[in-house]
Amino acid sequence: MAETKNILFCGVGGQGILLASEVTSEALIRAGFDVKKSEVHGMAQRGGAVEAHLRYGDRVYSPLIEPGSVDVEVAFELLESLRYLPYLNTSSRVIVNTQRILPPAVATGLESYPDNIVDELKKRGIEVLPVNAFDMAKRLGEVRAVNMILVGVLSGYLPVEEDVFIEVIKERVKKAFVDINIKAFREGRNLKF
Amino acid sequence: MQKNKDLRKIAFLSGNEAFALGASESAVRVASAYPGTPSTEILETLSTYKDIYTEWAPNEKVALEVALGASIAGVRAMASMKHVGLNVAADPLFTASYTGVRGGLVVIVADDPQMHSSQNEQDSRNYAMASKIPMLEPSEPEECRAFIREAFRISEEFDTPVLVRTTTRVSHVKGIVYPERKKKRSVDAGLVKMPEKFVMLPAHARKRRIFIEERLRKLKEFAETFSSNRIEWGDNETGFITSGVSYLYVKEAFPGASVLKLALVYPLPERMIKEFARKVKRLYIVEELDPFIELHVKAMGVKCIGKEIIPSYYELNTAQLKEAVIGEKKEIFPSVNIPLRPPVMCPGCPHRGIFYNLSRLKVFVTGDIGCYTLGALKPLSAMDTCICMGAGIGNALGIEKALGEDALGKVVAVIGDSTFVHSGITPLIDIVYNRGFTTVIILDNRTTAMTGHQPNPATGRTAMGTETVELDIAALCRAIGVKNVVTINPHDIDNTYRVIREEIKRPEPSVIISRAPCALLPEVRKAKRPGYTVIEETCTGCRICLKLGCPAIDWVKIDRDEAKRRGREKQKGYARISAVLCNGCGECEMVCKFDAIVEEGQDGRD
Numbered sequence: 001m002a003e004t005k006n007i008l009f010c011g012v013g014g015q016g017i018l019l020a021s022e023v024t025s026e027a028l029i030r031a032g033f034d035v036k037k038s039e040v041h042g043m044a045q046r047g048g049a050v051e052a053h054l055r056y057g058d059r060v061y062s063p064l065i066e067p068g069s070v071d072v073e074v075a076f077e078l079l080e081s082l083r084y085l086p087y088l089n090t091s092s093r094v095i096v097n098t099q100r101i102l103p104p105a106v107a108t109g110l111e112s113y114p115d116n117i118v119d120e121l122k123k124r125g126i127e128v129l130p131v132n133a134f135d136m137a138k139r140l141g142e143v144r145a146v147n148m149i150l151v152g153v154l155s156g157y158l159p160v161e162e163d164v165f166i167e168v169i170k171e172r173v174k175k176a177f178v179d180i181n182i183k184a185f186r187e188g189r190n191l192k193f
Numbered sequence: 194m195q196k197n198k199d200l201r202k203i204a205f206l207s208g209n210e211a212f213a214l215g216a217s218e219s220a221v222r223v224a225s226a227y228p229g230t231p232s233t234e235i236l237e238t239l240s241t242y243k244d245i246y247t248e249w250a251p252n253e254k255v256a257l258e259v260a261l262g263a264s265i266a267g268v269r270a271m272a273s274m275k276h277v278g279l280n281v282a283a284d285p286l287f288t289a290s291y292t293g294v295r296g297g298l299v300v301i302v303a304d305d306p307q308m309h310s311s312q313n314e315q316d317s318r319n320y321a322m323a324s325k326i327p328m329l330e331p332s333e334p335e336e337c338r339a340f341i342r343e344a345f346r347i348s349e350e351f352d353t354p355v356l357v358r359t360t361t362r363v364s365h366v367k368g369i370v371y372p373e374r375k376k377k378r379s380v381d382a383g384l385v386k387m388p389e390k391f392v393m394l395p396a397h398a399r400k401r402r403i404f405i406e407e408r409l410r411k412l413k414e415f416a417e418t419f420s421s422n423r424i425e426w427g428d429n430e431t432g433f434i435t436s437g438v439s440y441l442y443v444k445e446a447f448p449g450a451s452v453l454k455l456a457l458v459y460p461l462p463e464r465m466i467k468e469f470a471r472k473v474k475r476l477y478i479v480e481e482l483d484p485f486i487e488l489h490v491k492a493m494g495v496k497c498i499g500k501e502i503i504p505s506y507y508e509l510n511t512a513q514l515k516e517a518v519i520g521e522k523k524e525i526f527p528s529v530n531i532p533l534r535p536p537v538m539c540p541g542c543p544h545r546g547i548f549y550n551l552s553r554l555k556v557f558v559t560g561d562i563g564c565y566t567l568g569a570l571k572p573l574s575a576m577d578t579c580i581c582m583g584a585g586i587g588n589a590l591g592i593e594k595a596l597g598e599d600a601l602g603k604v605v606a607v608i609g610d611s612t613f614v615h616s617g618i619t620p621l622i623d624i625v626y627n628r629g630f631t632t633v634i635i636l637d638n639r640t641t642a643m644t645g646h647q648p649n650p651a652t653g654r655t656a657m658g659t660e661t662v663e664l665d666i667a668a669l670c671r672a673i674g675v676k677n678v679v680t681i682n683p684h685d686i687d688n689t690y691r692v693i694r695e696e697i698k699r700p701e702p703s704v705i706i707s708r709a710p711c712a713l714l715p716e717v718r719k720a721k722r723p724g725y726t727v728i729e730e731t732c733t734g735c736r737i738c739l740k741l742g743c744p745a746i747d748w749v750k751i752d753r754d755e756a757k758r759r760g761r762e763k764q765k766g767y768a769r770i771s772a773v774l775c776n777g778c779g780e781c782e783m784v785c786k787f788d789a790i791v792e793e794g795q796d797g798r799d
Contacts, residue, residue, distance in 0.1 A: 048536035
């Protein structure tokens with residue numbers, strides 16, 4: 001029996017986290033897994049911290065990831081990668097978009113943005129894969145493609161064929177954005193660390 | 194892993210989407226709801242199905258009354274709401290228990306343990322017992338679909354409304370669902386006069402009261418054989434009685450244990466519970482929030498462990514159960530102290546201009562439920578109460594009546610457009626009727642924003658997307674007897690300040706309608722106005738624009754040398770506007786006293 005695996009998506013409202021977790025879920029289902037995905041609605045568009053728990057295996061019961069048991073964390077924003085530290089363990093892998101989005105207290109100069117985030121994770125024995133997804137997406141001409149770049153990176157660590165992801169992207173993304181999203185996905189998937 | 198092979202036969206749906214699918218499969222004809230997290234998507238999804246009349250009602254009481262009406266007319270009907278909505282709908286609910294149904298009637302109630310998006314935590318299972326209505330509780334999306342089918346069957350078979358309880362982690366979890374064919378139901382639609390059943394005069398109600406007892410007795414029998422109440426035998430050392438999402442946590446934490454999974458949480462299958470209890474050495478009851486099952490089981494004289502070790506507040510989770518039951522605790526990384534990222538009013542949000550001015554006026558603000566509740570947070574800090582839908586207006590009148598003339602000019606009630614229609618009209622009548630002098634600000638952002646932009650009676654659109662009569666809020670307030678009704682544009686900071694200051698001093702009721710569309714509405718996004726920018730050299734670093742709490746404005750620190758170079762030695766920094774985030778509302782330009790904020794392209798640079 002395949003053990004249930006845990007992927008934690010996190011970032012800031014408006015970064016396309018829900019679509020990324022959706023595409024990943026669909027791909028895992030097509031690869032034959034049972035999948036559960038949990039998210040909290042209501043505040044997603046209001047700039048707050050957003051998280052989605054994705055679990056896959058033969059039979060997934062709990063919709064929530066237990067603290068200390070994330071296999072892969074996909075952080076859409078640098079600071080957010082550190083917020084969910086209690087969910088990680090020494091064998092977790094963290095894919096992190098190194099883009100910074102300032103929280104309100106930082107933007108108004110009341111607090112400062114921590115500057116050694118990747119090291120904070122690494123010194124705890126966590127494997128960190130930093131991705132400059134925002135600049136990559138800008139070069140592709142579509143800043144909203146950040147999410148597919150990160151899904152591309154993530155896909156390299158999942159037991160799903162590349163074609164399955166491409167198929168899902170074609171079905172789930174608005175027609176006008178399919179090509180750019182596939183391009184973004186491939187760029188992410190082909191990144192070397 | 195064969196079961197996913199035929200992708201055409203499965204769907205990946207949230208609990209709420211699965212509820213809608215189940216309702217469609219059950220041939221529901223009429224569905225009414227008021228939006229509220231985590232229940233909103235049930236009706237939203239249902240409105241995309243053909244052949245079903247769906248509507249957003251002004252509030253949950255009306256939603257249930259509409260659904261009951263449809264049931265009286267012989268068709269299957271459904272109402273859905275969040276937990277606090279059921280408080281509003283409790284009045285018709287309790288009597289619908291007496292009348293029973295003609296067409297099946299199902300009420301979905303979504304509880305929010307942990308208060309992800311609510312002002313309190315309630316366990317709606319208590320309503321099932323209090324109203325003597327059976328309640329089903331699914332654990333995951335596939336059960337959401339299947340249990341709606343069961344609920345309609347039970348409703349018609351036992352002549353009763355049926356409650357279906359969900360929670361955030363059921364409604365907002367996506368899982369694999371196996372759609373079935375739509376039920377063919379011979380509709381018995383039409384008008385049938387049955388006064389003894391539907392006219393709850395005391396004489397009729399007394400008869401129906403006896404009927405309810407008989408119905409409950411039959412439902413208890415049904416519970417014993419209902420196949421969705423099931424025992425999954427494992428070892429006989431530990432047994433768990435559980436339901437809803439808690440079942441999933443139990444299965445994950447204790448895969449080898451015996452489990453009695455309850456689908457029908459009211460009434461309970463007592464014989465089944467006793468038999469299960471006899472066969473296990475230690476019996477635990479695992480349920481979120483109140484000890485609902487536990488109290489029943491203990492009242493039956495069955496020994497069990499429940500809230501002694503399992504919290505009766507917030508959500509449960511697998512790790513917590515392992516710790517409570519077997520003392521297993523995993524070492525985890527402690528969290529690190531990093532800046533919080535709370536939700537904030539969006540750039541261009543029309544609420545900002547109001548709360549900025551209320552903050553300047555230092556008034557006591559009785560608030561309400563909606564995006565604007567964020568006005569309570571720093572730096573605006575301009576909300577002093579938030580109780581429930583509509584409460585702000587009544588609270589303001591109460592404060593005035595307590596303090597008399599002393600309160601004049603010091604208290605303001607704020608309420609959103611949808612919230613005003615939901616529960617704000619009656620307290621406004623109270624203000625006029627009982628000669629209050631409250632100033633009520635109706636924040637009309639042309640939508641029900643917090644729950645994701647549902648139309649409401651004041652928007653001129655229906656749930657099904659058709660155009661309709663638009664409620665004229667100003668005319669309504671005048672008809673109630675409010676003589677001073679003024680409509681303002683909240684983005685005009687100075688005028689807003691002036692109007693609020695004048696109206697709160699008035700020794701009679703007044704209503705200010707703050708009218709500007711939500712910045713996230715598609716039509717507002719499309720019509721993007723030119724953004725604003727800061728002329729760095731002109732900015733004195735006074736920070737007044739930061740008091741707006743706009744996410745598009747940030748603060749750049751400068752050192753002493755840099756300050757000297759700018760000729761303002763004491764300057765600590767300057768403001769900066771993000772061109773990506775700025776929505777062009779222009780409020781910051783209006784508050785800047787040094788003309789340092791200008792429309793983009795007007796700063797003399799290219």
